[in-house]
Amino acid sequence: MSNVLPLSERPDLTTERLALRHPNNGDVDAIVSIVGDWEVARRLGRVPHPYGPADARFFLEHVVPTGWVWAVTLLGSDALVGTIGLTPEEGADTAELGYWLSPALWGLGITTEAARAVVSYGFDGLGLPVLTSGYFEDNPASGRVLRKLGFVEIGRAMRPCLAAGGEVPAVRMKLSRAT
Ligand SMILES: CC(C)(COP(=O)(O)OP(=O)(O)OC[C@H]1O[C@@H](n2cnc3c(N)ncnc32)[C@H](O)[C@@H]1OP(=O)(O)O)[C@@H](O)C(=O)NCCC(=O)NCCS
Numbered sequence: 001m002s003n004v005l006p007l008s009e010r011p012d013l014t015t016e017r018l019a020l021r022h023p024n025n026g027d028v029d030a031i032v033s034i035v036g037d038w039e040v041a042r043r044l045g046r047v048p049h050p051y052g053p054a055d056a057r058f059f060l061e062h063v064v065p066t067g068w069v070w071a072v073t074l075l076g077s078d079a080l081v082g083t084i085g086l087t088p089e090e091g092a093d094t095a096e097l098g099y100w101l102s103p104a105l106w107g108l109g110i111t112t113e114a115a116r117a118v119v120s121y122g123f124d125g126l127g128l129p130v131l132t133s134g135y136f137e138d139n140p141a142s143g144r145v146l147r148k149l150g151f152v153e154i155g156r157a158m159r160p161c162l163a164a165g166g167e168v169p170a171v172r173m174k175l176s177r178a179t
Helices: 026-036 053-066 110-125 140-149
Strands: 018-021 069-074 079-090 094-101 129-135 152-159 166-176
Touching: 018 110, 026 079, 026 094, 053 079, 053 140, 069 094, 069 110, 079 110, 079 129, 094 110, 110 129, 110 140, 129 152, 140 166
Parallel strands: 094 129
Antiparallel strands: 018 069, 069 079, 079 094, 129 166, 152 166
16 A cells, blocks of 8 residues: 555545545534434444534544545535545555445435546556445445446455444455456
């Protein structure tokens, strides 16, 4: 991971409908209202429930700086409607793709569109040979997003879900850069 851009230098990205920008302190209320929703939290591994402004500030101050994380916004509006990012995996030339989106916008292809831009950045911008991701078995929409991007299953295991307070069955996925 030594040859990649410093995390702070990741560029903003634009797609047909979306602008992906750096998250900032003005996003706290939007993050709380989305991640505070049980239907979002129960599908994520590392967020507590209930979720408040201190949790959103922790995310901005301690999680965002450790990966390439973007706020997802609709073109023409600066309001955060989701986040998407790549988290470097310790000791390996890979990063893990993760995302969440406001339930009001589910089913419109927005995460797939954002993820295509982020995956391209991971392969072409960062030069990573492999990306990983994963989802809980009871979250098939996320599995569908990953399969649409070309990810393939590499295994199943129990994984912690902080919001649920235990381990739940999960699917591990990976995508190799086209050669
Ligand atoms: C998972 C999530 C990011 C998907 O976002 P989205 O913008 O709605 O995703 P897209 O519209 O790009 O694609 C969703 C796909 O799943 C499909 N889908 C939705 N619900 C489904 C279900 N219950 N079973 C199977 N497929 C489903 C959709 O039909 C679509 O596939 P299609 O394009 O072939 O029709 C969103 O639901 C979310 O934020 N969930 C909570 C947080 C989360 O799960 N994060 C990921 C953790 S691994």
